[in-house]
Amino acid sequence: MPTTTWNRHHILSLSDFTTVEYDAVLQTAASFQEVLSRRTKKVPTLQGQVVANLFFEPSTRTRSSFEIAAKRLSADTLNFAAATSSMTKGETILDTAKTYLAMGTDIMVIRHREAGVPNAIAQEMDRLGVKVSVLNAGDGQHEHPSQGLLDLFTICTLLDPANPRIELLKGKKIAIVGDILHSRVARSNIWSLTASGAQVHLAAPPTLLPKIFAEYFSEDATSLNRQLFLHWEVEPALRDADFVMTLRLQKERMTAHLLPSLREYHQLFGITRNKLRLCKPNVKVLHPGPVNRGVEISSDLMDDPEFSLIQAQVTSGVAVRMALLYFIGSGKL
Numbered sequence: 001m002p003t004t005t006w007n008r009h010h011i012l013s014l015s016d017f018t019t020v021e022y023d024a025v026l027q028t029a030a031s032f033q034e035v036l037s038r039r040t041k042k043v044p045t046l047q048g049q050v051v052a053n054l055f056f057e058p059s060t061r062t063r064s065s066f067e068i069a070a071k072r073l074s075a076d077t078l079n080f081a082a083a084t085s086s087m088t089k090g091e092t093i094l095d096t097a098k099t100y101l102a103m104g105t106d107i108m109v110i111r112h113r114e115a116g117v118p119n120a121i122a123q124e125m126d127r128l129g130v131k132v133s134v135l136n137a138g139d140g141q142h143e144h145p146s147q148g149l150l151d152l153f154t155i156c157t158l159l160d161p162a163n164p165r166i167e168l169l170k171g172k173k174i175a176i177v178g179d180i181l182h183s184r185v186a187r188s189n190i191w192s193l194t195a196s197g198a199q200v201h202l203a204a205p206p207t208l209l210p211k212i213f214a215e216y217f218s219e220d221a222t223s224l225n226r227q228l229f230l231h232w233e234v235e236p237a238l239r240d241a242d243f244v245m246t247l248r249l250q251k252e253r254m255t256a257h258l259l260p261s262l263r264e265y266h267q268l269f270g271i272t273r274n275k276l277r278l279c280k281p282n283v284k285v286l287h288p289g290p291v292n293r294g295v296e297i298s299s300d301l302m303d304d305p306e307f308s309l310i311q312a313q314v315t316s317g318v319a320v321r322m323a324l325l326y327f328i329g330s331g332k333l
């Protein structure tokens, strides 16, 4: 494992991630990817530690990916699902977290439909003076740092499988297309991709990409020269793009009727082979999943290994989450 000093106790956002931290995650994830290709895919790194997956919102890949990542590191895992928990009897989120703390949990992986819940639990753990780390697995429309990092890893390993590093993205054009307004994945990716020196082009109908959106990112914590562009048509974002990231229409987070019809949306913003002709010839397409086939991406394109990195993203997710658990978990040994 590369020797890196890791000072971050909780992983809640990518807004203040440094280049050193990004590279540490990429290199460590690459080492774990190698472990995962062996016959014995397990390492004893987190033996004796307890990782609790506290998912207050539905999830398929993120929850399973954190679970298998923790197991590959030999941690003991606890899985919580709100619908079958004491929350149905009125228990608060903080009391649920404290219950898991009392059982000896070392790392809490938290997903919640409200922005800020993982931060609030992290603050409470710090206030109590316990060594528990919190990892944000997606909070409302705020952030999804592990998804941003696995997307980064997927792209960087494609560019240099032997040595994925953030500088590989310098000058690359990356289009993010779809329901950006409601997307925590987009927000985390904007932090990481602009930090890498890539040009990030957002494209969506105005109802899903308000003008003021860019202001959120203009407060530049790390004084990097971030390159972020907004478009209300898809063509300028796709022109000469190296990578295209499509996003699901997150209807569960929409409070108003924001689109005339799904058919029209697909026609204008759905990613198809035809639209990809505008991009660089070897363009690749990403999607965090779950996918609504035929809406944000055409079904045939999603399954086409020449263009689609969607399965690679899921595979990368395990190695990247192993790296994150390793960094925050090994501080406790």
Ligand code: NCD
Binding pocket: 061, 062, 138, 144, 147, 184, 185, 247, 248, 250, 288, 289, 290
């Ligand atoms: C995303 C999420 O939940 O934020 N999915 C994921 O974690 N892979 C995106 C989405 O729900 O569309």
